[in-house]
Amino acid sequence: MKMCVNIGELLKLLKRAGKDESVELVLDEKTGRLQTTIRGKYVRAFNMPTLEAVEEEVPTPKVTFNVKAKVTTEGLREAIEDAGLVSDHVRIEADNEKLTMNATGDLMGAKIEMKKGNDALLELETKEQSKATFSLSYLSEILKAAVATSDIATLEFSTDMPIKLDFKQQRAGKLSFFLAPRIEVE
Numbered sequence: 001m002k003m004c005v006n007i008g009e010l011l012k013l014l015k016r017a018g019k020d021e022s023v024e025l026v027l028d029e030k031t032g033r034l035q036t037t038i039r040g041k042y043v044r045a046f047n048m049p050t051l052e053a054v055e056e057e058v059p060t061p062k063v064t065f066n067v068k069a070k071v072t073t074e075g076l077r078e079a080i081e082d083a084g085l086v087s088d089h090v091r092i093e094a095d096n097e098k099l100t101m102n103a104t105g106d107l108m109g110a111k112i113e114m115k116k117g118n119d120a121l122l123e124l125e126t127k128e129q130s131k132a133t134f135s136l137s138y139l140s141e142i143l144k145a146a147v148a149t150s151d152i153a154t155l156e157f158s159t160d161m162p163i164k165l166d167f168k169q170q171r172a173g174k175l176s177f178f179l180a181p182r183i184e185v186e
Contacts, residue, residue, distance in 0.1 A: 002053070003027055003034065003050045004050060004051040004052065004053040005034055005048060005049075005050055005051060006048070006051060009048055010034075010036070010048070011145045013036050013038070013046050013048075014145060014148070014149065015144060015145065015148060016038060016044070017038045017040075017148055017149055018040055018148060019148060019149065019151070019170065020040060021038055021039060021040030021041075022038070022039045022040070022171055023036065023037070023038055023039075024036070024037040024038075024039070027050070028047070031047075032049065032050050033047045033048060033049055033050065034047065034048050034049075034050055035047050036048070060176075061162065061178055063158070063161060063162060063164070063178075064158070065156035065157055065158050065161070065164065066126065066127040066128045066130045066157075066158040066159070067094040067099075067124075067125070067126050067130045067155070067156065067157050067158065068123075068124075068125045068154065068155070068156045069094060069099050069114075069121065069123065069124045069125075069154070069155045069156075070121075070122040070123040070124075070152055070153070070154050070155075071099070071114060071120055071121055071122060071152070071153050071154075071155065072119070072120050072122065072151060072152060072153070073143070073146060073147050073150050073151055073152060073153045073167065074120075074147065074151075075114065075118075075119070075120025075121075076120070076143065076153050076155075077143045077147050079101050079112045079114070079120075080101075080136060080139050080143055081140075082101075082103075082110055082112055083101055083102075083103035083110055083112065083136055084103075084136045084140065085103075085108075085110065086103050086104065086105040086107075086108040086109055086110045087103035087104055087105040087109075087110070087136065088105075088135065088136055088137065089103070089133050089134065089135055089136055089182050090102065090103045090133065090134060090136055090139070091103070091131055091132070091133045092131065092132060092133075092134065092155070092157060092163070093129070093130070093131040094124065094126050094129065094130055094131075094157075095126060095129045096124075096126050096129075097115060097116055097124075098113050098114060098115040098121075098124070099113070099114045099121055099124060099155075100112065100113050100114075101113075103136070122152065130157060130158050130159045131159055131160075132157050132158070132159060132160050132161060132163065132181040133181055133182045133183075134163060134179055134181055134182055135179070135182055138179055139179065142165055142177045142179070145175070146165075146167035146175050146177075149167070149169055149170065149175075150167035150168055150169055150170065150174075150175065151168075151170070152167070152168050153165055153166065153167050154166040154167075154168070160181050160183065161181060162178050162179060162180050162181060163178070163179050163181070164176065164177070164178050165177045165178075165179070
C-alpha cells in the first residue's frame with residue numbers, strides 16, 4: 001500500500017511517542033485519512049488527511065559506503081548537540097578505531113570521539129578511512145524524529161558522499177534517512 005502524507009505533520013505526532021509506547025498507523029479507506037494511535041500509559045488517537053501523490057516515487061539511492069557504525073541514539077544526539085554549541089556543521093570521520101565528530105565555529109571548536117569499546121559506539125566497520133561534512137540543523141531534526149522511538153542508530157557514509165542513518169524501531173521496522181554532504185571548497 002502506498003500513501004502520501006505531510007511528513008512534517010506526521011513527525012509532530014511521532015515525536016509525541018515515548019520509547020515504551022507503540023504507534024499504530026491505519027489508513028481509513030472510506031475517508032482517505034490516516035489514523036495514528038499512540039498507546040502507552042494512555043491512548044491518544046489522531047487523524048490526518050492523505051495527499052494526492054503528484055510525482056513518481058523517488059528510488060532509494062544506490063550508494064556504496066566505506067564506513068558502518070552502530071551507536072546509541074542518545075550518544076549520537078548528545079554528540080550532535082555538543083557540536084551545535086560551536087558550529088552549524090559537523091565533519092564526521094572514521095578510521096579502524098574510532099568515530100570522530102569535529103565542529104569548528106568562529107570562536108570555538110569541538111571534537112567528539114567515540115572509540116571502539118565506548119558505551120556509545122557499539123560497532124564500527126571501516127573499509128577505508130572516510131570523512132564528510134553535514135549540516136547540524138538537518139541532523140538535529142532527524143534525531144528529534146528518531147530518538148523517542150529508537151535506541152540504536154546505524155550510520156553509513158563515505159568521503160564526501162551522503163550519509164545514511166537507520167533507526168531500528170523497538171517493535172518492528174526502521175526509519176531511514178539520507179542526508180547529502182556539505183561540500184567545502186578548500
